Amino acid sequence: MSIKFLAEDDRPREKFLLKGKNSLSDSELLAIIMGSGSREESAVELARTILNSVNNNWHQLSLLTIKDLMKFKGVGEVKAISIATALEIGRRRSAQEIPEKPQISCxxxxxxxxxxxxxxxxxxxxxxxxxxxxxxxxxxxxxxxxxxxxxxxxxxxxxxxxxxxxxxxxxxxxxxxxxxxxxxxxxxxxxxxxxxxxxxxxxxxxxxxxxxxxxxxxxxxxxxx
Missing domain, CATH: 3.40.140.10 (Cytidine Deaminase, domain 2)
Structure with a gap:
């Protein structure tokens, strides 16, 4: 089921635009990364299933391999790589220092x-x-x-x-x-x-x-x- 066919309250992308990124739950964020769910579960429901398996811990999720992620019904190689990529971006971001903003005094x-x-x-x-x-x-x-x-x-x-x-x-x-x-x-x-x-x-x-x-x-x- 594609996100665009979900009930309006469950559309993470629309919610992101209307209410901002801070309004999204972890499962909604993961649903956006995946883009779609399975025949049995919406993208948000599938994301919730995946997060529940790692006690809703992003660090634990990042330890899963592509093969581990593909064990969830509805997660193929493309979705698994998308999840792993997003988590890797987050890891690299946290490892970087925030650049100092230049100050203008003259x-x-x-x-x-x-x-x-x-x-x-x-x-x-x-x-x-x-x-x-x-x-x-x-x-x-x-x-x-x-x-x-x-x-x-x-x-x-x-x-x-x-x-x-x-x-x-x-x-x-x-x-x-x-x-x-x-x-x-x-x-x-x-x-x-x-x-x-x-x-x-x-x-x-x-x-x-x-x-x-x-x-x-x-x-x-x-x-x-």
């Missing part, structure tokens, strides 16, 4: 992160760096790509991204392919618009960088914020 540190993406372009792009309360980078991304002379910024998309990453601060940046670091009237206008919107949402605009091939201008350093 415009030069923001420039060092963004110059790789912006310094050598022939058309303008608009990027944003999203920060937590400690000014550590939690996300950065390209938001727009414009023509030879300008990149139009959608402030709604900028703050939608900020909210999705629970950001409390942000640094925006765009490049000037001409090599001229002087901000245009449009640059100053969009900076004010973003700063004002951020103040309403308690998301502070910390800086706006204009990046050229070999240098940059910081609105914060120049007192333009």
């Amino acid at each position: 415009s030069k540190e923001a420039y060092d992160i963004l110059k790789i993406h912006l310094s050598d372009l022939r058309t303008e792009e608009f990027w944003a760096v999203f920060l937590n309360q400690s000014n550590k980078v939690i996300h950065f991304s390209q938001l727009t790509q414009g023509g030879i002379s300008q990149s139009i910024v959608d402030v709604r998309i900028l703050f939608k991204t900020a909210l999705e990453h629970f950001s409390t601060g942000l640094i925006i940046a765009h490049n000037h392919p001409s090599g001229n670091k002087k901000p245009s009237a449009e640059d100053i206008s969009i900076t004010k618009k973003i700063k004002d919107a951020g103040n309403l949402m308690n998301i502070q605009l910390l800086d706006h960088l204009i990046i050229t091939q070999n240098s940059y201008l910081s609105f914060a350093d120049e007192g333009l914020l």
